[in-house]
Amino acid sequence: MGTWRSLRVAFILGSLFMLLLIIAYWDDIGGFSLYPFQDLKHDSLHSDCGSQRLSSDAALSASTIGARSGPSVSLPITSRIPLSPEDTAQTHPEEEQKKPPWENARKEGGRNRVLAGDGDQDVRKQMIADVCSGKTNVEFPGRTRVIEQIPYRELDHLIVDDTHQIIYCYVPKVACTNWKKVLVVLSQALISPSSGKPYIDPEAVPAELVHNSSLHLTFAKFWHHYGSLSRYLMALKLQRYTKFLFVRDPFVRLISAFRNKFGRPNEDFYKQFGSVMLRRFGNVSGSLPETAAEAFAAGIKPTFQQFIAYLLDPETEKDGIFNEHWRQVYRLCHPCQVKYDFIGHLETLEEDTERLLKILKVDHLLHFPSGAHNLTSTSWERDWFAQIPIATRKELYKLYEPDFEMFGYAKPDGLLQQELD
Template sequence: MNRQRRPGDRGWAGMHVLKMSKSRIFQICGIMASVFMILLIIFYWDDVGTTHFYLHTAFTRIQATHLPTMMSQNHDHLNSEKTIEERMSSFKADIQDDLELMYVENPKGYQGEGGSHEMKQTFNAITLPSLEEELQGIDLGINSAKTKTELERIQNERKQKIEDICADSSIMFSGKNRYFEDIPNKELDHLIVDDRHGIIYCYVPKVACTNWKRMMILLSESLLKLGTPYRDPLDIPRDLVHNSTSHFTFNKFWKRYGKFSKHLMKIKLKKYTKFLFVRDPFVRLISAFRSKFGIQNKDFYSRFAIPMLQLYANYSHPPSSVSEAFSAGIKPTFVNFIQYLLDPRTEKDMPFNEHWRQVYRLCHPCQINYDFIGKLESLDEDASYLLKLLNVEKLVQFPRSLRNRTVTSWEEDWFAKIPVAWRKKLYELYEPDFVVFGYPKPTNLLFD
């Protein structure tokens, strides 16, 4: 049955249509305004720079009360003034990565079962009154005698080397020719950003990264102690230094900025000062082995040592705990470690751990134009020069480093039991790092 049209229906319908039109117009205007604001932010940022445009600073500052329970307890412990003994104890732990089980007078001793005992003796010998006397063969670091012109020339040579290798079509390695946009988000987790000073640091484990991370925390003020930013880098506990929540890294952009992430990354890469520190690839491997398998490390034992012992050391049922294994003198040898690196099954299961992953895979030197390339072999002078270039030398000072003068002999000593054929395969695996960062080919290890 058809409904009879009433006199007011047409007017009511017209008003309804008019209201809908106004609502639609408001929606469209709202959308256009939002798009305009986003574009304005992006173009404003791109044009005037981001040194004073702190998009994330207010969100990334971390309070101790927001940290996990165990971390908060460790953090609170440092709230009281430290005694000299406490500072020295902390210092011993902090330099462990740099000393790397201290290869002082008998490097071969650290490869056998006696290595752990000698290592403990060395660390126990470090006392405050006679620190420099006890660390025989160790350089505590001195001011660079090089002029500014010489340091500039060295940096230009290092940067030019990277540019030449990346442009050389005859040299190929994984990921060399891809665009920055094609780098997966998970591979950008080593790029730490400091918006306060316009700095990006790509950290490389086993290359003084603990202290450089501390420097980034101080500069960005991303971590607070009793509501106040840290001022002394060595006051920052190691567990907080290596906690991912203490740093704002590129891989976190996606969660915060969504589809604009890569565009913002590229703006920062264009505007900010970018740096990294590298090290002789084979010496870095030795360092990684010593610090992760030469001493008791629960995590690395369960994740890596047990599989190594099962696959390469004929232990079908190795001890389940690292303390039990070390008490029984059971731990992977350097030979087992090299076998693990060369085994094709290793990378099929998961990518190399960051402590032995190649630097070119961590920092992408062919996609990121680094402004400064430091080397562990010249850490003190490079660190001092970099802080001056960043104009922050009055705000922070890099902790004095302890370097082993005998590092040039490490490779021959440690690779003595590695077959030459294995050494050649290992060099092929790490050749891009040798070539890109200007380290000489270790010919003494690659030929009989």
């Protein structure tokens, strides 16, 4: 009996010793930090960028999809990971005395905080922090929850590149086709039929293939890959990887989405969304044409007014059909839970991408694809909202107010306070 007890004591002491060794050296071999979520220290647009969910993914043969090694598995973190601003924010009296530039603009009745073209990343990050912490009195669902409370299905826009330690949240209608091309090249996920090797030039990657969901590892897939370890691995990667997203003026993004999906025949969007808009708000008598091509030929297609009415219809949200092309960025990318290291703006795309590629340390590997900057002109308010009642415009602004406030886009006062000729 004494020998057995001695063996048990020796085993326990040995286990404790090994645990101490792991704790002491794990950071040096790529494991987890005991101080999770410290700040990372970093000193052409295609018409569509949503994943192919309305129809089946384009078939990719084994010779087309490159062989990728699976993401490395790390040991789990046992402590709770604070990601919400409420969990991590600390207030210091001396900091409160330093008023950020957008505070003065708000008090002086100027434009809503700073212009979106301001490329200062500290300013952009602080605006997000202010909204998420409640300083701006802008409320929206999910503002105070932590990332562990977000269902996996809502994390499907966070693409992970383990090789280069990158996390990119793609926003449809904000240059994400080109950014997906960049990630396909970096991950060597797609084989060029001409060379038989992975694509090395983002320009050469077919745009119609980059939205195939099988090409990208997203947080939504972690449960299938890692099971019970998935949340821990997400926390590790959110701590260590460089996280970025690109945004644009919310109303201009809406216009872009409408033009692309309903301004020309699109069978999937016509059947799932366009026909619903026409039945609810189009006063269409009789049955609708079966296909988008037939509808357009007959002059039957959704208008921008019907599109806006559809977005504001409580039934739309109730049905759970708030498509990613017009879903708010705060719902796609969860900026109150994910502390992004870089926030790019479409309005400053060239400067931002050049700077970001250097931060990611991949500027020597590739160039960001060039393309026509299909930015809506300054007359978009008059052109698109002239037939929309002011009350409806105000309601629409309220729906997207968190995105306006969070990402520094000026409140369109002229649009919300007067009729347009």
